[in-house]
Amino acid sequence: MSIPVAREKFRSFLTRKGLRATNQRLAIFDAAFAQKDHFTADQLLDFARDIDDSVSRATVYRTLPILTESALLREVDIGSGEKYYRPNRDGGSTQVAQVVCLDCDRIFEISAPFMEWYGSTVSSKLGLTPVSQRLQVSANCDVFRRTGTCPRHG
Amino acid sequence: MSIPVAREKFRSFLTRKGLRATNQRLAIFDAAFAQKDHFTADQLLDFARDIDDSVSRATVYRTLPILTESALLREVDIGSGEKYYRPNRDGGSTQVAQVVCLDCDRIFEISAPFMEWYGSTVSSKLGLTPVSQRLQVSANCDVFRRTGTCPRHG
DNA sequence: CTGCCTGCAAACTCTTTGCACGAAT
DNA sequence: ATTCGTGCAAAGAGTTTGCAGGCAG
Numbered sequence: 249m250s251i252p253v254a255r256e257k258f259r260s261f262l263t264r265k266g267l268r269a270t271n272q273r274l275a276i277f278d279a280a281f282a283q284k285d286h287f288t289a290d291q292l293l294d295f296a297r298d299i300d301d302s303v304s305r306a307t308v309y310r311t312l313p314i315l316t317e318s319a320l321l322r323e324v325d326i327g328s329g330e331k332y333y334r335p336n337r338d339g340g341s342t343q344v345a346q347v348v349c350l351d352c353d354r355i356f357e358i359s360a361p362f363m364e365w366y367g368s369t370v371s372s373k374l375g376l377t378p379v380s381q382r383l384q385v386s387a388n389c390d391v392f393r394r395t396g397t398c399p400r401h402g
Numbered sequence: 403m404s405i406p407v408a409r410e411k412f413r414s415f416l417t418r419k420g421l422r423a424t425n426q427r428l429a430i431f432d433a434a435f436a437q438k439d440h441f442t443a444d445q446l447l448d449f450a451r452d453i454d455d456s457v458s459r460a461t462v463y464r465t466l467p468i469l470t471e472s473a474l475l476r477e478v479d480i481g482s483g484e485k486y487y488r489p490n491r492d493g494g495s496t497q498v499a500q501v502v503c504l505d506c507d508r509i510f511e512i513s514a515p516f517m518e519w520y521g522s523t524v525s526s527k528l529g530l531t532p533v534s535q536r537l538q539v540s541a542n543c544d545v546f547r548r549t550g551t552c553p554r555h556g
Numbered sequence: 557c558t559g560c561c562t563g564c565a566a567a568c569t570c571t572t573t574g575c576a577c578g579a580a581t
Numbered sequence: 582a583t584t585c586g587t588g589c590a591a592a593g594a595g596t597t598t599g600c601a602g603g604c605a606g
Contacts, residue, residue, distance in 0.1 A: 266560090267560085267561095268560060268561070268604085268605050268606075269605080269606095270560095270561065270562080270604080270605070271604095271605095272561080272562070272563095273561090288595095289595080289596080290595085302562085302563080303562095303563095304562070304563045304564075305563090305564095305596090306562075306563065306564080306565095306596095306597080306598085307561080307562065307563075309595095309596060309597070310561085310562090310597090325481040327479040327481065327536075329570095329571095329594065329595065330594080330595060330596090331595090331596095345520070345524075347524055347528060347530060349530060350533060356528055356530075358523075358524065358527060358528070360520065362516055362520070363537075366499070366514065366516075366537075366539075367539065369512075370499075370501055370512065370539050370541060371541075373512060374501060374510055374512070374541075375543070375544045375545060376501060376503060376510075376539075376541035376542065376543055376544065377541055377542050377544055377547075378539050378540070378541045379504060379540045379541055379542055380539075380540045381537070381538070381539045381540075382481075382536075382537070382538045382539075382540075383517075383520075383535070383536070383537045383538075384535070384536045384537075384538075385520075385521065385524050385530075385532050385534075385535045385536075386532070386533045386534045386535075387524060387525075387528070387530035387531055387532045387533055388530065388531050388533055389529065389530055390529045390530065390531055391529060393531075420585095421585085421586090422579085422580050422581075422584095422585065422586065423580080424579075424580070424585090424586065424587080425579090426586080426587070426588095427586090442570095443570080443571080444570085456587085456588080457587095457588095458587070458588045458589075459571090459588090459589095460571095460572080460573085460587075460588065460589080460590095461586080461587065461588075463570095463571060463572070464572090464586085464587090483569065483570070483596095484569080484570060484571095485570090485571095
């Protein structure tokens with residue numbers, strides 16, 4: 249999904265929900281979709297201010313739920329105090345695991361198709377209907393352990 | 403593992419690490435192992451104070467890492483602001499998924515043996531060695547949706 | 557014009573830390 | 582006797598919220 253298309257999706261989502269397309273919301277959207285990697289709310293504030301310096305921290309925090317609800321952004325919680333976000337350029341299947349490198353703090357995502365099957369197991373065993381699933385792997389970098397430098401760090 | 407055995411493990415862990423077996427630490431241990439379900443740091447403070455009312459919040463937070471390091475307690479992060487803990491009565495394999503019921507806020511654990519296999523996939527694809535894995539499923543209660551009451555709630 | 561949105565700053569939640577006193581070894 | 586451990590209260594980090602004014606529809 250290209251950025252202009254995603255932007256239009258955002259506008260129509262806002263309209264549909266009776267929300268206003270303010271400059272700040274659009275700046276936050278643009279800042280988010282300019283990112284190639286995961287980012288925090290705080291980083292997003294900086295990026296958005298480069299586009300529209302009137303954006304405040306409060307508005308970033310108020311806009312993030314709108315962007316995740318509309319499935320334009322994906323929230324990634326790696327249990328590190330702060331939450332990470334990333335643009336959902338493709339359809340965005342939930343069958344993805346986050347792999348966090350403990351050496352370089354990078355977050356990788358790799359597919360985990362069996363999670364869907366696992367959902368039905370949960371369903372039948374506990375009588376619960378899965379809404380979302382999250383698989384997170386914490387790992388050490390093999391190269392870092394040998395050389396003391398993480399090749400992906402810079 | 404019975405509670406007295408676990409308690410002895412705790413004492414020997416403390417000694418081995420050069421830490422002191424204070425009344426507060428033992429009260430926190432006892433409070434934790436009296437629980438059948440998951441609990442928060444705040445709840446643990448209450449339980450521990452029932453045993454020794456001199457226990458402070460700070461000491462609970464300082465003791466929890468000792469208990470998780472010694473593998474007597476398992477930390478469960480469901481990404482809800484606060485962390486949950488539960489006694490590790492058996493050996494405690496890490497191949498367990500947490501299933502959080504969105505209706506009754508209960509946390510269930512069910513085995514997910516394929517996670518181990520998945521670890522090696524991560525390893526070969528990314529050159530990372532997995533340290534820990536976490537699979538969390540958020541789900542709705544089927545009975546709750548039909549009857550408006552969660553049978554496991556009370 | 558109306559009322560949703562905004563920035564600001566204060567509040568909040570959970571957790572961590574500095575300090576001087578107290579207790580375990 | 583030494584230290585390590587403790588309670589207290591304040592500090593932190595990240596996020597949320599109340600309020601008065603501002604801008605989209």
